[in-house]
Amino acid sequence: MVLRFSDLAxxxxxxxxxxxxxxxxxxxxxxxxxxxxxxxxxxxxxxLYQQGVRGELALMQMLTTRESSTTGQK
Structure with a gap:
C-alpha cells in the first residue's frame, strides 16, 4: 500500500x-x-484516526466506550 502525503495531512x-x-x-x-x-x-x-476512523460520532463512541471498558465503568 502506497501512502500519499494527502493521506497523512x-x-x-x-x-x-x-x-x-x-x-x-x-x-x-x-x-x-x-x-x-x-x-x-x-x-x-x-x-484511531490514523487507523482510518474519520467520523466524529464514531470517534466519540469509540473513545468513550473504550475508556469506560478499560476502567471497568459502564
Missing part, C-alpha cells in the same frame, strides 16, 4: 473535529484535556 476542519472529540471524551470522564489522562485520550484519538 490533516486540514483545519479535521483538526477542529479532533479537538471537539478530545474535549468531549475528556468531559465524559471529568478530565482536563491537558492532564496526563487527557493526553492518553489524545494519543488514542490520533491512533
Amino acid at each position: 490533516i486540514d483545519g476542519d479535521e483538526i477542529s473535529m479532533l479537538r471537539r472529540v478530545h474535549t468531549y471524551a475528556c468531559s465524559t470522564k471529568k478530565l482536563e484535556p491537558e492532564s496526563e489522562e487527557g493526553a492518553e485520550i489524545g494519543k488514542m484519538l490520533f491512533y
Whole structure:
C-alpha cells in the first residue's frame, strides 16, 4: 500500500473535529484535556484516526466506550 502525503495531512476542519472529540471524551470522564489522562485520550484519538476512523460520532463512541471498558465503568 502506497501512502500519499494527502493521506497523512490533516486540514483545519479535521483538526477542529479532533479537538471537539478530545474535549468531549475528556468531559465524559471529568478530565482536563491537558492532564496526563487527557493526553492518553489524545494519543488514542490520533491512533484511531490514523487507523482510518474519520467520523466524529464514531470517534466519540469509540473513545468513550473504550475508556469506560478499560476502567471497568459502564
